[in-house]
Amino acid sequence: MILIANTVFYILFLLAMGYYAITNLQWYSYKLNRVMFHHTKTWWHFVYFLIPYALYMLVSYTTDYGFVVVLAYVALLFQWYKGLDKPLVWTGRVKRFYAIMILFGLFFTFALNHYTIVIPVFLAYFISMFIEKILFNGFKVKAEKKIESMEDLTVVGITASYGKTSIKNYIEHLLKAKYRTYATPRSVNTFGGVMKDINDDLPEDTEVYVVEMGARGEGDIAEISTFVNPHYVVVGKIGPAHIEYFRTMENIRNTKMEILKTSRLKEAWVHASAMVKPEKIVHTFGEKEALDMKHPLPAPEFLIEDVEATLEATSFTLNGTRYSASILGAFNAMNLAAAVLVAKELGLSDEEIQKGLSTLKAVDHRLQRMDAGGKVILDDSFNGNIDGTMASFDLASTYEGRKVVITPGLVEVDDSLNEQVAKRANEVFDLVVVTGDLNYAIFKKFVDPDKLVKLATKAGMEEMLIEQTMPGDLILFANDAPSFV
Numbered sequence: 001m002i003l004i005a006n007t008v009f010y011i012l013f014l015l016a017m018g019y020y021a022i023t024n025l026q027w028y029s030y031k032l033n034r035v036m037f038h039h040t041k042t043w044w045h046f047v048y049f050l051i052p053y054a055l056y057m058l059v060s061y062t063t064d065y066g067f068v069v070v071l072a073y074v075a076l077l078f079q080w081y082k083g084l085d086k087p088l089v090w091t092g093r094v095k096r097f098y099a100i101m102i103l104f105g106l107f108f109t110f111a112l113n114h115y116t117i118v119i120p121v122f123l124a125y126f127i128s129m130f131i132e133k134i135l136f137n138g139f140k141v142k143a144e145k146k147i148e149s150m151e152d153l154t155v156v157g158i159t160a161s162y163g164k165t166s167i168k169n170y171i172e173h174l175l176k177a178k179y180r181t182y183a184t185p186r187s188v189n190t191f192g193g194v195m196k197d198i199n200d201d202l203p204e205d206t207e208v209y210v211v212e213m214g215a216r217g218e219g220d221i222a223e224i225s226t227f228v229n230p231h232y233v234v235v236g237k238i239g240p241a242h243i244e245y246f247r248t249m250e251n252i253r254n255t256k257m258e259i260l261k262t263s264r265l266k267e268a269w270v271h272a273s274a275m276v277k278p279e280k281i282v283h284t285f286g287e288k289e290a291l292d293m294k295h296p297l298p299a300p301e302f303l304i305e306d307v308e309a310t311l312e313a314t315s316f317t318l319n320g321t322r323y324s325a326s327i328l329g330a331f332n333a334m335n336l337a338a339a340v341l342v343a344k345e346l347g348l349s350d351e352e353i354q355k356g357l358s359t360l361k362a363v364d365h366r367l368q369r370m371d372a373g374g375k376v377i378l379d380d381s382f383n384g385n386i387d388g389t390m391a392s393f394d395l396a397s398t399y400e401g402r403k404v405v406i407t408p409g410l411v412e413v414d415d416s417l418n419e420q421v422a423k424r425a426n427e428v429f430d431l432v433v434v435t436g437d438l439n440y441a442i443f444k445k446f447v448d449p450d451k452l453v454k455l456a457t458k459a460g461m462e463e464m465l466i467e468q469t470m471p472g473d474l475i476l477f478a479n480d481a482p483s484f485v
Contacts, residue, residue: 006060009067010115013056014105015098016070016077020048021121022097023088029190029216030093030132032125040411040438048080053117060115083457096131100124136192140227143198147228153206154179155228156342159213159221159259160236160271161252162385163335164189166363167236168212170339174356178348179207187382189214191223208346215255217246222258232345233259233268234338237331239385240413269341271334272300285318285337302341307333309395311369311376321350325357328367328378331391365480367392374471376401381480384410386417389478390424397428399474404431406455407478409439422446429476431468435461 024044028034039045052073060066081087088094101124108114147153158168165187172183184197189212202209213224225233238253246252253274260268260282270276272286278301285302306322308315309330316323316333318340325336336357343353362368365382376399380392389410396403405425409418418439425432426447433453434443440454455464469475 006064006066006115007109009070010060010109011102011105013070013073014101014117014120016074017049017053017117018098018101018121018124019088020077020080021125022094023084025125026088026091026094027086030129044080048077052076056117057115066115093128093132097124097128100127136195139192139195139199143195144227146198146202150204150206154208154232154346155230156208156210156232156234157213157225157228157230157259157262158210158234158236159215159256160234161239161256162383162388163236163331164212164214165382166332166335166366167234167338168210169363170336170360171234171342172210173360174339174343174348174353175208175210175346177352177356178346180205181208181210182206183210184212187214188212189224191220191227194224194228213259215258218251218255219258221255222261225259225261229262229264230259231262231264231266232342233262233265234342235259235268235270235274236338237271237334237387238273239387240417267345269302269338271338283341285341286334302337304333304337309333309391311395311398323354323357325360327360327362328369329380329388329391329395331387332367367395375469376474378474378476381477384479386410386413386420389421392476392478393421393424393428396474396476401472401474402431402470403429403474403476404433404469405429405476405478406433406435406461407476408435408480409442410479411438415442418442419446426451433464433468435480 024035024039025032028038036045052069056066056069056073059069101120104120104123108116108120156171158164158171160167168183172181175181180203182203184194185201188194188197194211194213209228211224211228211230213221215221235256238249238256240249240252246255257270257274257276265281268282269285270282272284276282276284278284283302284300285304286300287304287307288299302319305317306315307330309328311328313324313326314329314332314336316337318337323336323340327336340353343356348356363382365379367383368379370377370379378392378396380388383389383392393405396405405428407421407425409421419442422439422443423446425443430451431453432443432447432451433455434440435455443452453464453468455461465475
């Protein structure tokens with residue numbers, strides 16, 4: 001009976017530890033080095049993995065009370081699970097990981113009489129990675145054949161440090177006036193995500209395919225670009241997003257410019273922040289002040305001027321033509337301008353473009369305005385860059401009533417940028433609510449104490465809003481880092 005009980009509790013402990021491991025791996029794109037060395041809450045690994053594992057091994061091999069550690073750990077992990085806003089998604093990959101882990105756990109238990117935890121978890125990780133690689137190659141061949149069979153398909157590639165999802169959606173919306181257009185969904189922008197999209201969802205009769213390309217390292221964008229081989233390319237604003245991985249701005253610029261690695265490029269539009277010189281089919285766009293004065297370059301070929309941003313719309317002039325859209329935020333002028341340039345190249349008239357802009361809707365959670373309960377709510381929770389954040393603060397400053405911001409600050413950036421955010425928040429807002437611990441110390445340093453509120457977990461958000469806000473307030477949700485950061 002004791003052997004059976006020990007085995008049952010061992011399997012339960014293995015399942016729980018495996019849940020913690022695979023959840024973290026899924027958050028960080030199954031990159032073990034990112035989970036181990038770039039996790040923003042490394043103390044979790046001690047509390048929810050290393051210490052429980054050490055206690056279990058010690059107690060189970062010296063006494064018959066290992067089940068006590070298991071029960072305590074399961075209760076602890078359940079509390080952790082309840083606080084997550086991004087729980088595990090049970091994909092095929094996760095199910096395969098679990099199946100392999102359980103098989104190895106049973107093998108070590110019955111064949112070797114050894115209750116090990118770490119070995120089955122790591123073996124499951126590496127074997128499942130090998131299986132995914134085999135499946136990945138199969139998906140790649142299938143996607144290649146589908147793309148090659150669509151001989152009349154025009155591909156538009158989009159990348160940027162930030163704003164690429166907005167640019168993609170704006171281009172898709174404008175081009176629908178003339179073409180059967182399809183874009184990668186949501187924020188799908190990895191090689192694997194693009195391949196899956198091609199295999200599963202790209203309609204056979206698509207005339208224009210708009211592909212978003214993202215990167216966390218050198219070669220990521222080149223891999224996607226050489227695969228889909230875009231005819232037209234847009235490189236939006238270049239900035240310090242994910243600087244933790246790229247190390248330098250030069251590395252970020254070089255990686256983004258990998259999108260030009262296509263054998264059938266017809267035209268490309270590159271934002272002035274990339275600091276490239278125009279060529280025959282590579283054009284620059286942006287505002288004059290976007291240029292880095294340490295690296296003087298000619299004014300952009302396509303100049304964005306007279307940007308006007310209100311709580312109703314954003315207007316700008318692009319090479320002498322005035323455009324307007326019900327999209328909020330001055331930073332969106334460059335994203336809209338990029339879409340206009342692509343649309344004009346693909347044959348849309350200024351009248352058709354302006355008609356498309358007039359029906360354009362904000363991308364969900366990117367300076368999306370909602371009016372509810374007498375309050376003006378600006379949902380900018382999917383925007384996590386310095387330019388967008390500052391623009392949303394500037395927009396909020398035009399509101400005459402009481403102003404509230406709810407933010408965790410910026411993620412994966414230098415502290416100096418969060419200092420800028422905290423200082424500007426103190427200038428603009430009457431109440432600054434900081435979610436989580438990540439940047440709270442910085443906000444505490446630069447925000448007046450009577451304005452500052454800390455929200456430890458999102459579970460208390462609704463209660464806080466009832467207590468701290470009132471009709472007539474403007475409430476800005478600026479960035480929304482998941483609980484694991």
